[in-house]
Amino acid sequence: xxxxxxxxxxxxxxxxxxxxxxxxxxxxxxxxxxxxxxxxxxxxxxxxxxxxxxxxxxxxxxxxxxxxxxxxxxxxxxxxxxxxxxxxxxxxxxxxxxxxxxxxxxxxxxxxxxxxxxxxxxxxxxxxxxxxxxxxxxxxxxxxxxxxxxxxxxxxxxxxxxxxxxxxxxxxxxxxxxxxxxxxxxxxxxxxxxxxxxxxxxxxxxxxxxxxxxxxxxxxxxxxxxxxxxxxxxxxxxxxxxxxxxxxxxxxxxxxxxxxxxxxxxxxxxxxx
Amino acid sequence: xxxxxxxxxxxxxxxxxxxxxxxxxxxxxxxxxxxxxxxxxxxxxxxxxxxxxxxxxxxxxxxxxxxxxxxxxxxxxxxxxxxxxxxxxxxxxxxxxxxxxxxxxxxxxxxxxxxxxxxxxxxxxxxxxxxxxxxxxxxxxxxxxxxx
Ligand SMILES: [Zn+2]
Numbered sequence: 558x559x560x561x562x563x564x565x566x567x568x569x570x571x572x573x574x575x576x577x578x579x580x581x582x583x584x585x586x587x588x589x590x591x592x593x594x595x596x597x598x599x600x601x602x603x604x605x606x607x608x609x610x611x612x613x614x615x616x617x618x619x620x621x622x623x624x625x626x627x628x629x630x631x632x633x634x635x636x637x638x639x640x641x642x643x644x645x646x647x648x649x650x651x652x653x654x655x656x657x658x659x660x661x662x663x664x665x666x667x668x669x670x671x672x673x674x675x676x677x678x679x680x681x682x683x684x685x686x687x688x689x690x691x692x693x694x695x696x697x698x699x700x701x702x703x704x705x706x707x708x709x710x711x712x713x714x715x716x717x718x719x720x721x722x723x724x725x726x727x728x729x730x731x732x733x734x735x736x737x738x739x740x741x742x743x744x745x746x747x748x749x750x751x752x753x754x755x756x757x758x759x760x761x762x763x764x765x766x767x768x769x770x771x772x773x774x775x776x777x778x779x780x781x782x783x784x785x786x787x788x789x790x791x792x793x794x795x796x797x798x799x800x801x802x803x804x805x806x807x808x809x810x811x812x813x814x815x816x817x818x819x820x821x822x823x824x825x826x827x828x829x830x
Numbered sequence: 831x832x833x834x835x836x837x838x839x840x841x842x843x844x845x846x847x848x849x850x851x852x853x854x855x856x857x858x859x860x861x862x863x864x865x866x867x868x869x870x871x872x873x874x875x876x877x878x879x880x881x882x883x884x885x886x887x888x889x890x891x892x893x894x895x896x897x898x899x900x901x902x903x904x905x906x907x908x909x910x911x912x913x914x915x916x917x918x919x920x921x922x923x924x925x926x927x928x929x930x931x932x933x934x935x936x937x938x939x940x941x942x943x944x945x946x947x948x949x950x951x952x953x954x955x956x957x958x959x960x961x962x963x964x965x966x967x968x969x970x971x972x973x974x975x976x977x978x
């Protein structure tokens with residue numbers, strides 16, 4: 558057995574951008590690296606529209622079509638660990654401002670041009686408080702200015718998400734409830750993509766490169782190959798070798814920043830999710 | 831209408847035990863442990879950690895059914911330690927690796943922050959509307975994410 562276990566893990570961040578981070582993870586087990594990937598992908602909670610009440614829909618799309626699209630819109634979820642509760646942990650009966658966000662979509666077209674209904678039309682509205690619910694929670698004070706708003710709503714350079722197109726006389730009147738969750742649905746994932754690579758030369762033969770005439774031409778090396786030594790032509794196969802270096806690129810949909818996604822990874826016990 | 835609550839697949843119910851150990855009656859120093867409300871994320875990394883420990887003769891896990899939110903892990907040791915103890919050690923080891931990694935990530939991010947003159951600030955003030963002291967914007971000010 559290799560005594561590799563006593564080596565500490567290493568991290569090298571190659572690039573951080575507004576919506577992505579690229580890093581190299583070293584000295585960990587393949588299973589560990591994959592668990593890290595799985596957690597970032599599926600276990601980090603965010604806020605997303607989860608219930609939709611449609612009052613009027615005279616557009617060409619059916620209600621459930623629009624409800625589905627609304628659910629997929631990323632909402633700003635920064636610091637949602639503290640800024641919002643899970644509905645299941647809340648003392649309210651059917652949603653309140655501590656465990657839900659309310660958004661409204663009210664658009665009508667009354668000119669002759671086709672109009673685009675986008676996430677920019679979604680407005681966050683204050684939750685109608687039930688009487689006598691003087692909840693002492695401090696969640697509201699932990700929210701940023703744009704918490705729960707569609708991503709990019711505060712930035713004219715970010716194109717909004719198209720929901721549907723409407724023509725003269727058509728109307729959409731919708732009330733949405735957004736909740737915090739993870740794992741229950743892919744819409745709660747903060748990541749739009751995570752690329753994960755190891756062993757760019759396939760020295761470990763974990764995969765077989767299928768090819769028609771020439772392997773080198775049909776399987777161009779990835780950028781990450783520059784980080785590793787090319788195998789010699791006569792190099793014998795080392796069947797004891799283990800992967801040791803993992804190349805990640807975590808891209809988020811904007812609901813959380815890339816740094817927040819990575820730093821929220823921890824062992825998540827099922828008792829407190 | 832009869833659908834179970836969606837979070838039931840990953841949140842323990844009130845009083846539900848997360849771990850259940852059954853000693854093997856036929857094989858020495860072996861046990862089967864059922865871990866509920868967890869999946870391949872924990873199962874596979876635990877298995878790998880166990881296999882890297884010298885006292886282990888066997889470690890394997892499975893998720894018996896994709897709709898049943900638990901996995902079982904089978905462990906056999908060489909007798910110098912019980913399966914329960916070695917599982918505890920493996921978990922401790924994984925937690926240590928995780929927190930070590932967290933420290934390193936924190937440090938790497940702070941370097942990147944300095945390089946870019948504050949990533950968050952450089953990327954147009956407050957890319958995710960996190961003004962008001964919460965969220966990504968606060969990273970650049972050297973605050974720990976636990977401080978929020
Ligand atoms: Zn509530």
